Amino acid sequence: MKNFLLLFSITLLTLGCDVDTQTKETLPQLVKPSADVVATVKLSNPSEFERNDELVWLPLERLGTLEAPLSVWLESDEVPSQLVDGDGDGNIDHLVALVDLAAAEKMVLAVKAQPSNMSLASRTQAEISIKQGGAWQEKKYIGGQFVNVDKLIAPIEHTDHSEYIRYEGPGIESDKVGYRIYLDWRNGFDIFGKSQPALALQKVGLDGFESYHHAADWGLDILKVGESLGMGGFGYWHGDRVERVAHADSRAVTILQNGPLVSSFAIDYGAWAVADKRVDLRAVFTMQAGSRLVHVQLQANEPIEPLAIGLGKAPETVFLSSDDNLTGHAYAHVGTWGKQSLAGDNLGMGLLFKQGLRTDQTEDAHNWVSVMKSPSGTLDYYFLAAWSGEPDGIKTEQGFKTLLEREAEKLTLKLRVSIDSQLSASLRLDQPSAESVLDIAERMADTEYRTKAKDLRNGGWDPERDRPARWEYTTGLLMQAFDDLSRAGADPKFSALAEQTISSFIDEQGNISSYRKDVFNIDDINAGKMLLRLYQRTGEEKYKLAAGLLRDQLSHHPKTTNGAFWHKQRYPFQLWLDGVYMGMPFLAEYSKQFEQGESFAEAVHEFEVAKEKLSAPSGLLFHAWDEKAVQNWADPETGLSKYHWSRGMGWYAMALVDVLEILPEDQRELRAILQQQLTELAVVLVRYQDESGVWYQITDMPNATGNYLEASASSMFVYALAKGINLGLLPETYKVAMMDGYRGIVREFVSLDPDGDVHLNGICQVAGLGFGRDGSYHYYQSEPIVADDIKGMAPFLMASVQISKLLSR
Template structure:
C-alpha cells in the first residue's frame, strides 16, 4: 500500500474568521504569498495563539509544517516568528528527513495556564537579522589521510561529513570515527551513538552550556574519558542499551541492533535551535526476519530530551528500549494507571556517573503507556518492551547530571522534572492557527453551495488520505493499525453517502461498495467482527450495510445484517433494559452507545420487522435521559455505572463527572437520525424523542461559544485551564441543529444557531493547504472510561488531539449537507 503524505502537526485549530468561501477549483492553485493582503498585513502568513494547559510555565516547541501555513516549500525561505513585532527563536527544519525543509520550528515561552500570541511573517529583512545563538548541534566526523591496518585506522586527521557509511572492516575501537559514532547535543547535555555492533547510547555530561562536540575527541580516543573543563563521557555502557537505546526482546534478553548488513548515519539538521540525526540500519537480522530500521533522533535548545522515531521496513512484535543497569542506582517508575495515550516513564537515579564516586546521574525513557507491553530486565539493561504502531515507535530518552550548571542534584528534583516532562508530552499546547490562505478562501457569505463545497473538499481530501484504506487488509492511519469493521468506518462511509445524494461521484460511490464488500464474505460473515464481544460500537457500520442492501439486495448482505441484529438480541443489558456499552464494560450505559446501536436497530426493524423494535429503541433514549441528564443544566453526563463500582462513577449516583462534548454529540445525532426512521404516524413513540431534542437544543445553545459558534471539549467549563474548542462535538451539534430544523423536529429559531455553528466549524477548524486539500483539526482522538481513564476533567484534557479523524470528518461532511438543505429551503 502506498503511504500518503500526512501532516505532522496535531492540535492546530483555525482562529475565528469572517464568513466562508466556496472551494477553490483545482486549476486555481493559490498560495499564501499570492494573497497576503487578506490578513491585513503585507508580510503576514499566519497568526497563532498558543495556550499552556499546565500549572507551570513551559517552553513550547512548536512544529508548523509549511503546508499548514499555506505555503509551498519554495515560498518559506524567509519565514520568521514574532511576538509584538519582535522576532522569537525559530528555525526552518527538515522534519521528515527527506532532504528538504518542510517545517518552521518555533520556541515560545508561555506562563502557567496562560495564552501567548505570535505572528508568522514572510519578512526577509527580519529573517536575516534573526541569527540565534547555537544551542544544539549534530555531527559526524571520521579520519581521512591515514590508512586501514586490518580493523584499525592509523594516522590521518578528522573531517566532519554530513553522511557516513563505514566500510566493512569497521568495528568498535577502530579509531576511524571520532568518539565512535554520530553525536548530538543541546546546551544541557550531549549523546553519542556507537556506529557498530554495540549500538550503545552514551552520555557526554557537560559542565558548560556552550556546544562542545566539535572539540571532543580531537586529541585522541581516551581524552573524553577524563574530566575536563567542558565535562566528560559519564556513562559505562558495556553490552547494554546504554542511555536509551533500542533493540528486540526475545523473551529472555535484549537482542541489540548488531547483526546489520550496513550502517549509514546522516546529519539531517545542524541548527541553532533544532538538530537531528538519522541512522539507517540495513538488513538487520532479527526474529527470523531481515528488516531495515531507520532511527530519527532530534534535540531542541534548552532540553535534555532526544526525540526518537523508529521506522521498520516490516512489523516486529516488539521493540525493546532501555537503560543500562548499574549498581548503586534506584529504578523509578512513572504512573501506569492512566490512559494509554498518556506519556509515562521509567528511569534510574544514583551514583552511576563515571565523573566521581558521589556524582549523581539520572537517566529516563518517556513513552506512551498504551504501547508498553512489559517492563523487565536482563543482565545488562532495564527494559521497556514496546508495541510498535505498525512499523513505527516514538519515544524520548534523556540524562540529567548533577555536574551541569545548576543541574538536578536530588532524586526528588529528578522525579519532579520527569513528571513535568510527561505532562508536557501528554497535555500538548492548545493552538489556534489563522492563515492568510485560509482567510482568503473563507471570505464571503455562507450559501448552500459554499457549505456543500466545504463538505466535498474534505471528502475529496480524505479520498487521498484515508477512505479507500478503510477496506479490509488496509491501514487505519489515524489509529495506526490494520483497518477493522468499526464505527469510524461506518461513520465516514455514511457521510460520503449523504453527500453523494447532492453531489454524485461514481468514484466515491465505488469506494463505498469496495469497503463494505471487503468485510462481508460470500457466506454472510463479517471479517474482524465477533458477536461474542458484545461491543455496541460495532453496529454503526451496519447502517451503511443496510443502505447497500436496499440498493443491491445480495443475500450475503442480509446474512451479515442478521448477524448484527443477533448481537442486539443477545446483548447484555442493565436491569431496566439499556444496552451495556461493551461486554468488557459491564453494567455501563454510555452516551456513545445510543448512537452506535439505536439508529441501526431502528432501521433494521423498519426494514425487516415491521418496526417491532421501535419501543426498544425509544426506551434506550428514555433510560439515557433518566439516568444521564442533569436537570439543572439540561446536559448529559458521559456515562452511568449501574453497579456503582467503577472508579470514575459517583458512589451514590453511578454517574461520570463530566459533560463531554462528543459524548453528547453522539446522543444528539442519534435523536435526529432515529426520528427520521420512526414513521410520523407513530406519534406516541416519537414524542419522547421530540421532547428530548427540544430540551437538548435549549441546553446546547447556552454552552455554545458566543464568539466562534462552536463548542468546548468539556461543555460547561470554557475557562478551565487546557479546555479547548473541539471539532467533532461541534460538527455533531451543527448536524443536530440543522437536521432538526430541516425535518421539523426543532423550532425554526434554531436555524440561526445552526448557521452560526457551521460558519464556526469552517472558521475554527478547517485548515487550507496550498495543494487545495483541507484538513479538519482539533479533534480529540478518543475518550473513554475505565482501564486507567478516571473520568476526571484532567483525564479529558490528557487525550491527544488529532486531525482528519473520522469521528469529526463524518459529522462535518454530514453537517455541510444539512446546512445546504437548510439554506436552500430558505430560498424556496
C-alpha cells in the first residue's frame, strides 16, 4: 500500500435504484451509473442462516481510489462504514461496511466519493489508560489521574498490581463483550462480562483494582486467570507446558484504531527470551461491532515454533471440540463451558483457528492447549467468550456449541464479495485486439514478477503455501506461462526468470532439489514440461537427465487395474481430473523427444479411462473416481465423487488441447480419440457458460447458495477454446463463446490498482479430496477465495497468449 493522506470522512449517501436481491443475472446492472460512484460491491451470504452485523472489508486499492472522502450506501438506506488501517502499518487501507444479510441473501452496495452527514454511535472501543500527575514509589504508582493515551511503552517499574495502568493493561470491546490483556509478565487474557449491550471500558477500574471484581451497572470481571493463559492467550509450548510471554525486555501498546465499527491495538514485545532466542513479537487485536470475536494476528521477526494458544482450565466445565476431520483451511474450534464465571454462573470460552495450523490438541496443569505451526513467524486465530449473565445470554452448553459452530462457518465460508471499480473498468474493451489482450496479461505478469515470482526459486519462500519453495506443479505452471508470454512478444525477462527458477532446482547431474520419486505424486511431473523446453532451447544435458527422473517415476507409478495413474501414493486407486493435466502432456512430449512416440498410446489411454469413468449423462465430468469405492467422498457403487468441479474440468480441457498439439498428424487413431473428446467437451462448456461469460465453481449449480463465479476454471476453459481454434481442432464458431469468456474474466475478476498493479481475483485457492475433504457441496464452497493464486493467474496468462495469437491472424 502506497503512502497517502489519512484524512478521510466516513460517508453515507442515497442512491435510488431498484434492487432484486435474488436475481443473479441482474446484479451487474443494479447500481445506476453516477459520476461519484467509484465502485459497485456485490455481496452474497453463502450460509443458510442469517448473518447480521457482517463486516465487509473493502481494500481501497480494489475500490480503485486512495482519495478522500468515501461513502457506502444501499439504495436509499445509509450503511454504517469506517476507514480502517487493516494491517497496522499506520496507513488507512480498507473501507469497512456493516450489513445484515438474510440466509442466502444477495445485496449490492455502492461506494461513492462523497462525504456523509451520518453520525454513528460507537459499538467498539480500544484503549490504554495510565496515571499521570503522580509518582513511582518502588513498584507502585502513587497519586495522579487516569488519562487515555494512544501509545505506551511500559516503564521499567511497571509490573502486576502496580496501579499505574487502569485495569492493568489495554482493553478492547464490542457491544457484546470486553477483554483486557495484562501488560506485564503474566500476559494473561481476561474477560469483562456485560450486563447491558453498551461500551463499558471507560467505566472500568477508575477507583482501583477491586471495584471491577464486583457487579456494577455495566457488568464485572468474570474470569480468574491465575497462572493460565486465560481467555485465548498465547505462549511457547515446551512439550509439557506453556511458557507465557513472561521475559521480554519491553512491552509497548499502540491504539491502531478506535472507531464505531472496528477497534484494534497492538502490543510489541521486545526481545522475548524464549527457546534460547530473543524474538521481537507483535500481536494485533481487533474487534468489530456486534461480534464476540477478537482476531489475533501474531508476527515474529523470526520463526518460533511451536507456539501455543489456549484456554484456562477450571473445575465444573466441559471441554468442547469440533470434528477433527476438517480441511486444512477450514476453521476448527475448541471451547469450554460451565460454571467458570467469577459470578458463579455459566461461561463459555472458545478458540477458532485454521485446522491445518494445529499440530496437537493437549493440555498442561493450567490450560487446554492448541499447539500451532508458525513457519514464517506469523499466526492468526480468534477467541471469544459468552456469559450467561448477559441480557438474553446463552444459558446452555448446546447454545454455546451452536455459537462456536456458526462462528467457525462464518470464518470458513467467507461472505462472497465482488468489487467492480471504475478504475478497473478502464481495462475493458468491447473489441479487444491482439495487442490489448497481451498488454493486460503482461501488466498482470509484471505485478506477479515484482511481488512473488522471484521467491519461488530453490532456497526461496513460497508465499502461497507459507513454506520454503519446492519443486511444485504451480511453480512449473507459472514459469510456463511466463515463458509463453515472452515467446509471444512480451518482455524477455519473464522467460529469463522461468529458466532461472527451474534451473535453480537442477544440479549438473540432473538431480532435482526437493523432488522425491518415492511419494509418487503425479503433480510433481507438471514442472517437467519446462525441463523439456529448456533442453530443446539450450541442449544442456542436465535438463534431459532431470526430465528422465520424472519419466522414470511414471514408469513405476502405480495404476488402477484399467491402467490409469493414481493421483498420489497417498491417494491409492484414485484417478483425478487434475492428474491428467499434471502428467499426460509431459509424458507425450517426453515420448516425442526421446522415445520416438512409443508412449503416446499410454498418454491417450489416461484420457480414455477418465472419459469412461468420470463422465456424467450431461457430458460434464466428475472430479475423481475411486476404483475401490471406499473413500468417504466416493459413491459406494460407482466410486465417483459427487460434484462437477469446474477447475477439475479446466485441467482436463487444457490437457486435451496440449496433448493434441504434441501428437504428430500421423497418429490418426490416437488423435481421433482426443479430438472427439474435445469436440464433445466444447459443446458442454458452452452449454454451462453463464451469461456473464464465465463459469461457476460448481459448474451446473448456478443458483445454489454460496456458489460463485470462479476465475481459474474460466481461464482454463477460455484457454482450451482459444487454443483449440488456433490448432484447427475447433471451428471458428467457438470464437464467440471464447471472446465472451475472455471479456467476462476481465469484467468479473481483473482489477487495476491506483499504482498500476493488475490482479486476478475470484480464484478458488485449492480443492481436493480425502484427508478431511469430503467432496460435499459445502466443501467446494468452503475453500478460500483468493487473488493472484498461480492456479488462476497462470492459465489466464496462457489464455491471453492464445487469444492474442488468434486475434492477430
